[in-house]
Each structure stands twice: as C-alpha cells, then as structure tokens.
Amino acid sequence: MRKILAWFSLVIFTYVLVCASSDKTMKWLSQQRSLQPEILRSDKYTFGDLYGFSYLPQFRIIKDTSKVELPTNVVVSLPSKDLYVLCDSYFYSSFVENPRYFSGVKNAYFTRWTEDTLVNAITLKASNSILLIECVERNALMRLKLSEVVNRITIANPIKKQTLPHQNKSNLPSLFDISDDVKNLLYHPTLESNLDFALFSRGIYRIFKELKASLNLQLFHRIDNSASLSKDGSFLYLKETVDSNLISSSFYAFNQQEITDFVENLNEINQYYLQAGFKKVIISIPANPVAILQTEEKPTNQFLNRLKNHPNLKVEIVDPSDSLKVKASQNYFKSDSHWNNRGAQIWLAFLNRSLEKS
Amino acid sequence: MVFNSLHFLVFFGLITSAYFLLNHKYRWLLLLLGSCYFYMAFVPIYILILGFTIIIDYFAGIYLEKFTGKSKKIFLALSLIANIGVLAVFKYYHFIDQNIGFLSNLLGAKVHLPAFNILLPIGLSFHTFQAMSYTIEVYRGNQKTERNFGIYSLYVMFYPQLVAGPIERPQNLLHQFYEKHDWDWSRVKSGLLQMAFGIFKKVVIADRIALLVDPAYGDLSHQSGMNLVIAAFFYSFQIYCDFSGYSDVAIGASRVMGFKLMDNFNAPYLAKSLPEFWRRWHISLSTWFKDYVYFSLGGNRVSIPKWYINIMIVFILSGIWHGASWNFIIWGFLHGAFQVIGLTLNRFFPALAADKIQSTFVKVVYQIWTFTLVTLAWVFFRIPKFSDLKLFFKQISSISFKDSLSFELNTNEIILCLTLVILLIFAEKWQWKKALLKGNYFWLVFLLCLTSVYFLGVFNLKQFIYFQF
Numbered sequence: 001m002r003k004i005l006a007w008f009s010l011v012i013f014t015y016v017l018v019c020a021s022s023d024k025t026m027k028w029l030s031q032q033r034s035l036q037p038e039i040l041r042s043d044k045y046t047f048g049d050l051y052g053f054s055y056l057p058q059f060r061i062i063k064d065t066s067k068v069e070l071p072t073n074v075v076v077s078l079p080s081k082d083l084y085v086l087c088d089s090y091f092y093s094s095f096v097e098n099p100r101y102f103s104g105v106k107n108a109y110f111t112r113w114t115e116d117t118l119v120n121a122i123t124l125k126a127s128n129s130i131l132l133i134e135c136v137e138r139n140a141l142m143r144l145k146l147s148e149v150v151n152r153i154t155i156a157n158p159i160k161k162q163t164l165p166h167q168n169k170s171n172l173p174s175l176f177d178i179s180d181d182v183k184n185l186l187y188h189p190t191l192e193s194n195l196d197f198a199l200f201s202r203g204i205y206r207i208f209k210e211l212k213a214s215l216n217l218q219l220f221h222r223i224d225n226s227a228s229l230s231k232d233g234s235f236l237y238l239k240e241t242v243d244s245n246l247i248s249s250s251f252y253a254f255n256q257q258e259i260t261d262f263v264e265n266l267n268e269i270n271q272y273y274l275q276a277g278f279k280k281v282i283i284s285i286p287a288n289p290v291a292i293l294q295t296e297e298k299p300t301n302q303f304l305n306r307l308k309n310h311p312n313l314k315v316e317i318v319d320p321s322d323s324l325k326v327k328a329s330q331n332y333f334k335s336d337s338h339w340n341n342r343g344a345q346i347w348l349a350f351l352n353r354s355l356e357k358s
Numbered sequence: 359m360v361f362n363s364l365h366f367l368v369f370f371g372l373i374t375s376a377y378f379l380l381n382h383k384y385r386w387l388l389l390l391l392g393s394c395y396f397y398m399a400f401v402p403i404y405i406l407i408l409g410f411t412i413i414i415d416y417f418a419g420i421y422l423e424k425f426t427g428k429s430k431k432i433f434l435a436l437s438l439i440a441n442i443g444v445l446a447v448f449k450y451y452h453f454i455d456q457n458i459g460f461l462s463n464l465l466g467a468k469v470h471l472p473a474f475n476i477l478l479p480i481g482l483s484f485h486t487f488q489a490m491s492y493t494i495e496v497y498r499g500n501q502k503t504e505r506n507f508g509i510y511s512l513y514v515m516f517y518p519q520l521v522a523g524p525i526e527r528p529q530n531l532l533h534q535f536y537e538k539h540d541w542d543w544s545r546v547k548s549g550l551l552q553m554a555f556g557i558f559k560k561v562v563i564a565d566r567i568a569l570l571v572d573p574a575y576g577d578l579s580h581q582s583g584m585n586l587v588i589a590a591f592f593y594s595f596q597i598y599c600d601f602s603g604y605s606d607v608a609i610g611a612s613r614v615m616g617f618k619l620m621d622n623f624n625a626p627y628l629a630k631s632l633p634e635f636w637r638r639w640h641i642s643l644s645t646w647f648k649d650y651v652y653f654s655l656g657g658n659r660v661s662i663p664k665w666y667i668n669i670m671i672v673f674i675l676s677g678i679w680h681g682a683s684w685n686f687i688i689w690g691f692l693h694g695a696f697q698v699i700g701l702t703l704n705r706f707f708p709a710l711a712a713d714k715i716q717s718t719f720v721k722v723v724y725q726i727w728t729f730t731l732v733t734l735a736w737v738f739f740r741i742p743k744f745s746d747l748k749l750f751f752k753q754i755s756s757i758s759f760k761d762s763l764s765f766e767l768n769t770n771e772i773i774l775c776l777t778l779v780i781l782l783i784f785a786e787k788w789q790w791k792k793a794l795l796k797g798n799y800f801w802l803v804f805l806l807c808l809t810s811v812y813f814l815g816v817f818n819l820k821q822f823i824y825f826q827f
Contacts, residue, residue, distance in 0.1 A: 006375045013372035179403030195364040
C-alpha cells in the first residue's frame with residue numbers, strides 16, 4: 001500500500017512539474033480543462049482575468065466572449081491596403097480572423113507581442129502597406145522601442161538598411177548568458193503560476209478561493225497582489241496600473257524629459273518602417289482602464305495627452321480615450337483588464353478613420 | 359527555489375516519494391541531483407563556486423589524513439584560505455574596494471580594486487562554513503576522511519539546509535547518508551508538522567509583519583518616533599519567524615526522509631541574558647564560532663582582558679559573517695560589548711547574575727531587558743546606511759505618546775500579528791511544539807496549520823531574510 005502511494009505521488013508530482021515546465025503542455029492542459037464538467041473546469045479566465053487573480057465573489061461575472069460585430073460603415077469597395085499589425089490582447093482575436101473589420105484593407109497580417117518565436121521576415125507586397133503597432137499604456141514604455149519592435153517585425157526587403165541601436169554587442173555569450181539559458185531550460189519563467197494553474201485551477205476549489213478572498217478583504221482590506229479594487233468598489237484593475245511607483249501606472253509622475261524620450265522612440269520606429277517601405281505607421285496606445293473610468297478620485301498623469309500634444313511627435317497616434325470616457329463604465333469589463341466589445345468597437349471606429357485617411 | 363512556493367511543494371513531493379521508492383544504494387545520487395536542481399533555481403552558474411569549494415575540501419580531507427605535522431597544517435591552511443578566499447571574492451570584494459577607496463580618498467589618492475560586478479551567490483556563507491567545519495574536524499581527528507566524492511558533495515549540498523542552514527558538522531550529518539532510512543510514519547508525521555509550523559511562521563507571521571516593517575524602514579523620514587519603535591519591535595519577530603521558519607522547514611523536510619539536523623533555535627526571546635540569547639539563537643552558527651574560533655583563541659581560560667577580547671573578536675566576526683557592510687560589524691560589536699558589560703557587572707554584583715535569579719518577576723524583567731537590547735541591535739542589522747541610522751535615532755529621540763501612528767497594516771492585522779507573537783512566546787515557554795511534534799493530534803494540528811497558512815498567509819514569494827548571507 002505504502003509503495004502504491006509513493007508511486008502514485010511520484011507520478012502525479014512528475015506529471016505536474018513536466019506540464020508546468022512547457023508552454024505546449026500548458027496549452028494542452030488548459031484545452032483539456034475547458035472540455036471538462038464545471039467543477040473540474042478551469043475558472044482562471046471564465047470570469048475575467050482580474051477575477052482569476054482576486055477571486056472576489058462579487059466579481060464572478062461570466063465574461064462575454066462573443067465576437068465583435070463587423071463595422072457597418074467602413075469602406076469595403078476596392079480594398080487595396082495590406083495591414084500589418086503588432087498587437088497585444090486589447091486587439092481581439094475576432095479582428096485577427098477577418099480583414100473586413102478594417103477599412104479598405106485587403107490582407108491583414110498579425111503578430112502578438114507575446115509571441116516568443118521570431119516572426120518570419122515580412123516581404124512587403126504592396127506599396128500601400130500600413131503598419132499598426134498597438135500596445136496598452138501599461139506596457140508602452142517597455143515595448144515601444146525600435147529594438148523591441150524589430151524583434152517582432154523584420155522586413156526582408158527594406159528600401160534602406162538601417163543600423164539598429166544597441167547592436168554592437170559581442171556575439172560570444174557570457175557565462176551569465178549561458179547560466180540564464182540553463183535556468184530557462186530547467187525552470188520555466190512562469191513556473192509558479194503554471195503550477196498554480198495545474199494544481200488548483202478547477203471549479204471545485206473556487207469556494208475556498210472566494211472564501212479566502214472575502215475574508216482577506218473584510219478583515220485586512222487586502223486583495224491579491226496583482227489586482228486592485230476601485231475606490232467605489234465596482235471595478236477591478238491591474239495593480240500595476242494603479243500603483244504610482246510603477247511606470248506602468250496611470251498615476252506615475254512622468255517628467256517632461258521622459259515623455260520627450262518616449263516620443264523620440266516613437267519617431268524612430270516611424271522613421272525606420274517608413275524607410276523600410278511602409279506607407280504609413282499608426283501607433284495605438286489603449287489607455288489603462290483606470291485612466292478612462294476615473295474612479296480613483298485623483299488625477300491621472302495624462303500620459304496620452306502629453307504624448308499627443310508633444311511638439312516633436314511625428315507619428316499618428318490613435319487614441320479614442322475621450323469617446324471611451326462617455327458612459328465609460330459600459331466600455332469595460334468589471335473583472336477583466338480589457339475593454340469589452342463596446343469599447344473595442346469605439347477603438348475600431350477611430351482606427352478605421354485613420355485607415356481611411358491613408 | 360524558496361520553501362514558500364508551489365515549486366518547492368512539488369519538488370519536495372517528487373524527491374521524497376522517489377527517495378523512498380529507490381534502492382538505498384542510489385538514494386545519495388537522487389539527493390545530490392535534487393540538491394543541484396534546487397540550488398540552480400537561483401543563479402545556475404553559481405553552482406561552479408560550490409563545485410570549487412567541494413573539490414578543494416574533498417582533496418584537502420584526503421591529504422589531511424595522509425600527512426602529519428607541518429604538512430598537515432599547510433593543507434588545512436590551504437583549504438581554509440581557499441574557502442575564505444571564495445568568501446572574500448564573492449562576498450567582501452565590494453566592501454573591501456569601497457573601504458580602500460574611502461581610505462585612499464582621505465590620503466588624497468584614488469585607489470580602487472579592479473571592477474568586478476557579481477551578485478552574491480545565495481547562501482554562500484552557510485555552505486562555506488559547513489565545508490570548513492569538515493576540514494577542521496578531519497584535521498582535529500574527530501572525523502574520518504570521506505572518500506566518496508558524491509557523498510561528500512551531498513554533505514555540502516544537502517538541499518534542505520543548503521542555503522540557510524542549520525550549518526551542520528560532519529560528525530552529525532555525513533554518516534547519516536550511509537544509513538538506510540525506512541519509512542516511519544511517526545517520524546514522517548513529526549517532520550511534516552515541523553515543516554507546516556515553519557511555513558506558518560514564515561507566511562502567516564513574518565511576511566505579514568513585513569508589510570508593516572518594510573515600508574517603515576523604507577521611508578524613515580516620514581515615520582514618527584513611535585512608529586519606528588513599533589516597527590523595530592515587530593522586526594525582532596519578523597526576523598525570528600522568518601529565519602526559524604526556514605530552519606523548521608529544513609529540519610522537518612530532512613526528518614521526513616530520516617535525517618536528523620541540529621536544532622537552530624530554542625525560544626531565544628525568553629533568554630534572560632545576552633549569553634543565554636546566543637545559546638538559543640542561530641545555534642548552529644554560534645556553536646561554530648565557539649568551537650572553531652572562540653576555543654581556538656583560548657576561550658575563557660585566559661586572563662580577563664584577553665577573554666573579553668576573545669568575545670569581541672567572535673562577535674565582530676559573526677557580524678562580518680552576516681554581511682559585507684559596516685552595519686553588520688556594528689551589530690556584532692554591540693552584541694560583544696553587551697556581553698562584556700554584562701560579564702563585568704556580574705563580577706561586581708554576582709547576586710544579580712541572570713542564572714542566580716529566583717524571582718519570576720525579576721526573571722521577566724531580565725527577559726524584557728534582554729529582548730530590548732537585542733531589538734536595539736537589530737536596528738543596526740536592518741539599516742545598512744549610516745545616514746538612515748542617524749535619521750532613525752533622530753526620529754526616536756523626539757518620541758512622544760502623542761505621535762500619530764500610521765502603518766501599512768490595518769488594526770485587524772496588527773491585532774492578528776500581536777496575538778500570534780504572544781501565542782508564539784507562550785508556545786515556546788511551555789514547549790507546545792515539542793509536545794505537538796510527537797504527533798498525538800497530528801491531523802488536527804496539521805490541518806489547522808495548513809488552513810491558517812492558506813487563509814491568513816501572505817503569498818508573495820518573499821525570500822527568506824537569511825538567504826542574503
């Protein structure tokens with residue numbers, strides 16, 4: 001009996017560790033979980049990603065995952081443009097499935113920021129190719145740099161070769177590079193959250209998670225480290241968008257030099273891809289929901305406004321913030337860090353106006 | 359890999375079940391590979407440093423057995439120089455460089471050591487001291503040379519105590535790797551309970567208290583004197599629960615597999631004097647210094663001034679062991695000075711010596727006084743910068759009962775922390791843990807512990823404080 005128990009735990013622990021150590025097995029595991037009955041099914045994202053962090057029962061609201069409706073007022077006759085998109089999760093997967101969402105677009109090609117493999121080099125087919133780079137405000141400073149973008153969108157036939165910044169590094173890996181490679185090989189970077197998913201992300205555990213979350217909120221006024229409850233208690237936010245010590249926050253006090261440097265980064269990206277053959281580069285930085293919903297009773301850092309009004313800016317920024325602020329609470333999920341279909345459609349309308357001008 | 363992670367939970371389950379399934383002949387290999395995996399979760403490349411220490415001391419052990427007289431001394435010296443050299447390079451290089459720079463600046467020159475940017479390997483002081491104790495014991499003839507390279511490597515790398523002790527002695531640990539440990543449910547229960555206590559101390563008490571202490575020490579200029587006194591009081595318990603929590607998990611995990619590690623703590627805050635405190639706090643380190651440094655200097659069998667100097671040397675070395683920074687040296691100096699003052703007072707007023715006291719009330723007064731001195735010393739341990747220390751004592755000097763209190767913990771959390779701290783003191787006074795570890799109410803206590811950890815624990819993968827040493 002003891003031996004059977006030991007074999008059983010050995011198999012289970014090995015299985016869990018192996019699953020959690022690979023993206024492929026994690027994907028497979030999450031697909032398997034979604035097919036199971038509710039008590040065994042994963043509830044990590046069913047009710048929104050922020051519910052999946054906080055497990056506050058009042059935010060257990062089933063997330064609407066229906067497709068965004070196709071816009072009715074876009075130019076569909078003689079679509080001629082090729083649209084290349086580098087995007088994050090604000091760019092809904094329904095957009096990826098159909099180029100008809102976009103005004104005058106014949107072909108659309110997509111790459112996510114999170115893709116860990118280098119995208120094949122793009123051979124620009126049409127002279128009127130447009131590049132859309134979309135990145136949410138909280139990640140903008142980290143991601144919107146030429147070196148980061150070039151890692152994801154490589155042009156096979158640039159009109160003019162450009163020297164990328166920070167390319168003068170030695171090709172020989174240092175001992176620490178090798179050490180990091182070994183670490184990545186042995187320990188998946190998100191191993192801890194993968195293990196949490198593999199072990200505990202099942203409907204059956206929800207009652208304990210919600211009990212713990214309620215207890216901690218009632219007694220200690222605390223919720224999970226990754227999430228933050230709005231002042232009025234009606235929305236959940238990502239903590240990093242609220243914590244004024246972090247540059248990802250809508251309350252971080254940027255100085256003017258930091259804004260100027262960021263504008264230079266955007267200009268550099270714009271110039272590089274225009275010279276590589278794109279007709280136009282469009283940047284879209286969806287504001288953090290907290291900046292739109294304005295529930296925190298303190299002024300935001302006006303990041304997007306300061307960017308758009310900067311005298312050095314040479315690239316077009318699609319920013320539907322003002323429209324999103326109208327009936328703002330209807331444009332965002334209460335327990336998810338993204339906009340809902342209504343919010344996505346408002347953004348799409350702004351993007352299409354920009355595409356029509358191209 | 360930290361003990362308060364799911365990664366460790368899975369790792370421990372996997373290694374332990376494989377350990378009991380495997381033939382005894384191969385268990386050391388499993389533990390060695392598991393220990394490598396455990397250590398490499400931090401910075402994999404640093405395993406080479408461990409490898410260097412292991413190779414040096416393994417061969418030193420062999421040569422120490424082979425030679426006698428002067429040659430034997432030379433091999434011991436070489437081994438010690440190599441170990442201390444590793445510490446000097448990886449732990450004290452920047453400190454030495456900074457101080458050379460400062461001194462040369464005073465003399466109008468700018469002298470610096472060559473630039474060498476490296477992170478401190480985790481737990482370096484712990485495994486280096488453990489390795490050194492092997493060569494010293496072989497030299498003294500108390501330990502036979504270990505010929506099996508794998509077993510010797512495992513002695514240095516045994517994963518439960520690899521990064522934060524207890525610092526073991528070869529006489530206690532090495533032979534255990536040769537012994538066959540069968541599954542013994544009562545021993546396993548006791549080990550699991552001790553692990554659960556350890557995790558409870560870490561995530562329920564220490565990490566909750568850290569939510570108050572860290573912001574207070576991180577922003578001294580905005581704290582009132584009263585705030586800082588309370589933060590200092592809580593820090594004493596944070597560091598205790600953090601470190602003894604680690605030791606509990608290490609000892610418990612080893613016990614599950616049948617290994618017996620030495621106790622590292624014995625209710626230190628119940629000590630009635632500083633010498634007693636050091637017999638109860640980080641026992642494996644204090645006995646290391648006692649056995650290998652204090653006694654080598656002559657201990658107390660010398661003239662009184664020399665005895666006091668010996669005490670000061672040991673405590674200053676203990677400060678240096680903790681970290682390459684002046685605040686640790688001051689911390690060690692303070693402990694040494696407190697002891698010397700205490701011993702001097704005992705000579706003049708022998709009736710007042712802590713071990714002569716009969717009255718319970720006076721005993722409690724002594725305990726509170728000892729705790730206060732220890733807490734004062736912890737301030738120097740916690741604050742690395744002189745400017746911050748100055749600020750701390752400036753704020754304290756203007757303390758008033760009218761000071762406004764503002765903490766990052768709410769009232770309920772403070773009540774919880776205080777209750778747990780009081781419970782902890784009583785539990786230690788009446789030795790509840792020892793009684794519970796016998797396993798009579800295993801399921802009740804174990805499940806209660808796990809439930810509290812789950813519902814009241816702070817899970818932010820906060821590293822153990824002593825990992826930095």
